[in-house]
Amino acid sequence: LHDSGTRAKLFTVRSALWSLSKAGDPGARLMSLQPGESPYPVYAAVRARGELVRSKLGVHLTGSHPLCQEALRDPRFGVAPISELTRIDFDRHAGGRRRYVQPVDDSFLSLNPPEHTRLRKLVAPWFTPRALRARTELVERTVARELDELARRPRFDAVTDFAVRVAISTITGLLGVRTVDHDRFVWWGMTLAGTLNGVRTMGEVRETRAVLGELEAFFDELIAHRRRHPGDDVVSRLVECEADGRPLERKDLLATAQLLFVAGFETMVNLVANAIVTLLDGNGGNGDGDDGGNGGGGNTVRHRLAADPQLAEDVVEEVLRLDSPVQYVARVAREPVELGGHRLRPGSTVVLLLGAANRDPSVFAEPDRFDPGRPNSREHLAFSAGAHFCLGAGLARLQATTMLRELFRRFPALASAGPVTRRPSRNIRGVIHLPVAVRAPS
Numbered sequence: 303l304h305d306s307g308t309r310a311k312l313f314t315v316r317s318a319l320w321s322l323s324k325a326g327d328p329g330a331r332l333m334s335l336q337p338g339e340s341p342y343p344v345y346a347a348v349r350a351r352g353e354l355v356r357s358k359l360g361v362h363l364t365g366s367h368p369l370c371q372e373a374l375r376d377p378r379f380g381v382a383p384i385s386e387l388t389r390i391d392f393d394r395h396a397g398g399r400r401r402y403v404q405p406v407d408d409s410f411l412s413l414n415p416p417e418h419t420r421l422r423k424l425v426a427p428w429f430t431p432r433a434l435r436a437r438t439e440l441v442e443r444t445v446a447r448e449l450d451e452l453a454r455r456p457r458f459d460a461v462t463d464f465a466v467r468v469a470i471s472t473i474t475g476l477l478g479v480r481t482v483d484h485d486r487f488v489w490w491g492m493t494l495a496g497t498l499n500g501v502r503t504m505g506e507v508r509e510t511r512a513v514l515g516e517l518e519a520f521f522d523e524l525i526a527h528r529r530r531h532p533g534d535d536v537v538s539r540l541v542e543c544e545a546d547g548r549p550l551e552r553k554d555l556l557a558t559a560q561l562l563f564v565a566g567f568e569t570m571v572n573l574v575a576n577a578i579v580t581l582l583d584g585n586g587g588n589g590d591g592d593d594g595g596n597g598g599g600g601n602t603v604r605h606r607l608a609a610d611p612q613l614a615e616d617v618v619e620e621v622l623r624l625d626s627p628v629q630y631v632a633r634v635a636r637e638p639v640e641l642g643g644h645r646l647r648p649g650s651t652v653v654l655l656l657g658a659a660n661r662d663p664s665v666f667a668e669p670d671r672f673d674p675g676r677p678n679s680r681e682h683l684a685f686s687a688g689a690h691f692c693l694g695a696g697l698a699r700l701q702a703t704t705m706l707r708e709l710f711r712r713f714p715a716l717a718s719a720g721p722v723t724r725r726p727s728r729n730i731r732g733v734i735h736l737p738v739a740v741r742a743p744s
């Protein structure tokens with residue numbers, strides 16, 4: 303791939319998107335969102351046009367909760383890589399067929415049954431309720447250790463100094479990583495999460511290639527180590543699978559380990575960060591101030607949270623719904639199928655706007671309001687549904703609940719101490735920096 307060719311394609315794509323977006327095309331409007339910009343007004347516009355709408359980018363989009371659920375559960379739809387929209391830009395408007403970078407495209411997240419089932423089964427034992435109970439104490443200890451450190455400081459960054467550190471400890475422990483270089487992991491996670499948007503600049507193309515190279519070398523080394531010194535961790539188990547008659551190819555081993563790292567780290571951090579932003583926000587609870595507000599719900603709840611730690615579970619569910627870390631996934635029709643009154647041909651792609659489905663007024667009353675403990679709080683699609691339902695949902699809930707409960711128990715007067723830096727991403731909704739003070743400023 304020549305850099306000048308890439309540059310020209312990036313330029314063509316950007317111009318095409320701009321004109322389509324100006325003309326009101328829903329797909330182009332979504333793709334033209336500025337990094338970190340609230341997507342909710344675009345979702346409302348998509349919903350106003352119908353349950354399932356067609357974009358000139360060559361895809362259908364839906365923000366309807368029932369339709370998203372239907373497509374996710376229907377085996378006639380297969381997975382389309384999360385990068386599908388990006389590839390469509392390139393394919394339709396720049397004539398390119400090149401897959402730039404997509405770290406999870408080779409993993410079981412991007413496979414259909416029966417390959418999907420075979421690989422998912424191998425790692426599923428680490429995510430059963432029993433396995434989670436065994437991990438609870440470790441998560442609690444990790445959170446307590448990080449909070450002990452933070453208690454010495456008047457201010458800290460709730461993302462980089464807290465959520466990231468707990469999430470990295472958990473996922474590396476699960477994978478059997480020996481030495482953890484936090485800064486490096488953060489850089490990998492940030493860069494790879496950025497690719498879920500599609501790469502837009504030459505700098506991003508180069509950086510992503512560099513990270514993918516490092517990640518592969520890192521996991522190759524880990525796999526070699528665990529082959530010699532097996533432990534009670536996912537990578538050791540995957541290596542064993544290779545040894546006991548059902549050989550796992552290197553590419554599957556590598557892709558599975560990378561998937562767990564990528565899927566289990568960024569989304570996790572963003573959930574906790576979105577929750578803290580919501581809880582500290584006295585003006586609206588959505589952290590944006592652009593969704594109509596909810597009468598300062600976040601601020602009130604956070605005071606109750608210190609007294610009622612069980613409330614943390616409700617907060618986690620409600621933040622998953624209101625500000626989902628993964629905003630959309632894509633599916634492709636594998637055979638002729640009808641969805642929302644439209645006949646879709648095989649190969650048709652549907653972008654399922656999970657973040658919009660989670661605010662569908664036909665399912666959630668007053669959907670823009672932060673309302674922990676709402677009766678149907680678990681009906682959200684933040685963890686997707688069907689065959690690809692998030693394998694780490696239980697672990698995510700455990701970590702997020704423990705982090706929020708303990709953070710606000712230790713620091714009941716926690717207050718915002720500076721501007722929130724939103725993640726420059728459309729698909730991954732989250733925060734990069736969140737400065738907080740342990741005591742409210744007097």
Ligand code: HEM
Nearest residue numbers: 410411565566569570573628631685686690692693694698
């Ligand atoms: C799949 C969200 C945390 C591991 C998914 C999918 C979503 C998601 C939406 C499905 C994508 C699709 O349908 O195409 C989230 C969110 C999380 C989170 C919002 C945190 C708040 C985790 C954690 C782990 C994890 C902590 C593991 C340590 C996975 C795996 C898949 C997956 C392995 C692929 C499942 C499959 O394809 O069968 N996640 N996730 N996730 N997630 Fe999560």
